[in-house]
Amino acid sequence: MLRKWPLIPVIIILSLTITAGCRKQIPPGAAKETPPIGQETPPTPDPTEPVEPALIGKSGVAADLGNITNRDMFRLSEAAKSLLAENGFVVVSGRHREFFPLYEENRYDPIPQLVTTDSLLHTYHLFFDFLLRTVETEGLAPELEKLNAAMLAQSREQYAALKGTAWENAARRNVAFFAVGAKLLDPSITVPAEVETEVEEELALIAIHEGIALSPVMNIGGDFDPLDALKEDYSQYIPRGHYDRSEVLQAYFKSMMWYTDPNGFVLEEAIGYIDEIYAAVPVDGKLRIAKGGVYSYYEFTWPLNDRLTDTQWRQMLEAQTTPPRPEWTKAFVVP
Numbered sequence: 001m002l003r004k005w006p007l008i009p010v011i012i013i014l015s016l017t018i019t020a021g022c023r024k025q026i027p028p029g030a031a032k033e034t035p036p037i038g039q040e041t042p043p044t045p046d047p048t049e050p051v052e053p054a055l056i057g058k059s060g061v062a063a064d065l066g067n068i069t070n071r072d073m074f075r076l077s078e079a080a081k082s083l084l085a086e087n088g089f090v091v092v093s094g095r096h097r098e099f100f101p102l103y104e105e106n107r108y109d110p111i112p113q114l115v116t117t118d119s120l121l122h123t124y125h126l127f128f129d130f131l132l133r134t135v136e137t138e139g140l141a142p143e144l145e146k147l148n149a150a151m152l153a154q155s156r157e158q159y160a161a162l163k164g165t166a167w168e169n170a171a172r173r174n175v176a177f178f179a180v181g182a183k184l185l186d187p188s189i190t191v192p193a194e195v196e197t198e199v200e201e202e203l204a205l206i207a208i209h210e211g212i213a214l215s216p217v218m219n220i221g222g223d224f225d226p227l228d229a230l231k232e233d234y235s236q237y238i239p240r241g242h243y244d245r246s247e248v249l250q251a252y253f254k255s256m257m258w259y260t261d262p263n264g265f266v267l268e269e270a271i272g273y274i275d276e277i278y279a280a281v282p283v284d285g286k287l288r289i290a291k292g293g294v295y296s297y298y299e300f301t302w303p304l305n306d307r308l309t310d311t312q313w314r315q316m317l318e319a320q321t322t323p324p325r326p327e328w329t330k331a332f333v334v335p
Contacts, residue, residue: 059084059085059086059087059088059280060088060280060287061084061085061088061280061287062085063085064085065081065084065085067287068280068287068288068289069286069287069288070111070112070288070289071289073109073111073289074278074289074291076090076092076278077092077334079334080092080278080334083331083332083334084278084280084289087331087332088279088280089277089278089279089280089332090277090278090332090333090334091275091276091277091278091294091329091332091333091334092275092276092277092278092333092334092335093273093275093276093296093333093334093335094273094274094275094276094293094296095273096273096274096293097273097274098122098274099118099119099122099274099293102274102276102291102292102293103115103119103292103293106291106292111289111290111291112281112283112288112289112290112291113290113291113292114277114278114279114281114290114291114292115292116277116292116293116294118293118294118295119292119293119294121295122295129242132242133242133243133245133249136249136252137246137248137249137252140252141185141248141249141251141252144185144252144255144256145182145185145186148178148181148182148185148186148255149182149189151178151181151182152175152178152179152182152192155171155174155175155177155178156175156192158171158174159171159172159174159194169220169221170221172194172195172220172221173217173218173220173221175192175194175195176195176198176199176202176217176220177217177218179191179192179195179199180199180202180203180217180258181255181258181259182255183199183203184203184206184251184254184255184258185251185252185254185255186251187251195217195220197216198216198217198220199216199217201216201217202215202216202217205232205234206234206237206254206258208234209234209235209236209237209238210234210235211233211234211235212231212232212233212234212235213231213232213234214226214229214230214231214232215229215230215231215232218230218232233306235306236257236306236307237254237257237258238309239253239254240253240307240309240310240311241309241310260304265301265302265303265304266301266302266303266304266307267299267300267301267302268298268299268300268301268302268307268308269297269298269299270297270298270299270308270313270322271295271296271297271298272296272298272317272322273296273317274293274294274295274296275293275294275295275296275333276291276292276293276294277291277292277293277294278290278291279292296325297325297326297329298322298323298325298326299326300323
């Protein structure tokens with residue numbers, strides 16, 4: 001049987017043969033013809049040729065971000081671009097209060113998602129806060145009640161043994177000190193008669209929590225000299241954070257605060273709005289910018305007797321009166 005070849009493939013084969021046969025042969029060693037001036041054909045870039053090494057830092061990102069395929073999707077400042085090229089990532093101050101709106105925006109744009117540990121730790125923090133207040137309510141508060149009772153009983157025994165000695169006043173002050181702590185946690189306890197006046201005065205100052213004043217208990221046996229007498233900042237007895245969620249936690253907070261040294265400073269650590277992190281990551285063999293969220297971090301010294309509440313910190317954030325970021329964050333964070 002004769003096989004009939006299709007006409008189109010035959011024509012194509014003939015065309016290729018004619019084209020190959022008509023190609024001009026250049027003898028070995030002969031100079032190539034130079035096209036007329038103005039008609040030069042620009043060289044075709046070799047996709048396998050590496051980018052100029054001088055333009056690429058240790059991060060693998062070109063100084064002009066030229067080897068990042070989706071760079072035009074982002075409006076980064078020159079400072080941000082510089083840090084991205086230097087580090088392979090950069091953190092930019094953000095506006096979101098939570099992580100999920102940022103990742104939702106990425107999904108619609110679409111932008112490669114950079115899922116950070118911070119976004120996961122945020123959920124962990126919520127769980128930790130719940131765990132902490134549960135432990136404090138069900139475990140630590142009852143233990144503190146036992147401690148208060150034991151210390152108050154021991155102090156009363158010492159006071160009875162030291163009456164009439166040079167240590168009588170110090171022992172009496174100890175009784176008053178632990179009576180205040182016990183009464184703050186459990187209002188039903190009976191205050192020892194020998195310190196009832198000073199303890200009631202101290203509790204009244206704590207209840208109105210108006211600010212710094214002379215401490216009736218701490219100055220037992222003293223002359224209440226305004227310059228030398230011991231003072232207490234009673235405004236710190238306002239429960240804050242999760243401690244204002246129940247009467248048990250409020251009482252626990254006040255009792256523990258009474259046992260805290262009110263003098264000096266503390267290092268406050270806080271987070272603000274969610275920052276945006278941009279990182280150069282390989283996707284299908286090419287560098288692309290992925291975007292995610294990280295905590296904005298603050299640390300600063302603050303008077304211990306004026307600890308910030310959550311409400312005060314939120315007000316500082318909204319009024320843009322927060323302390324500056326730590327110096328060490330400038331290596332990767334831009335405003």
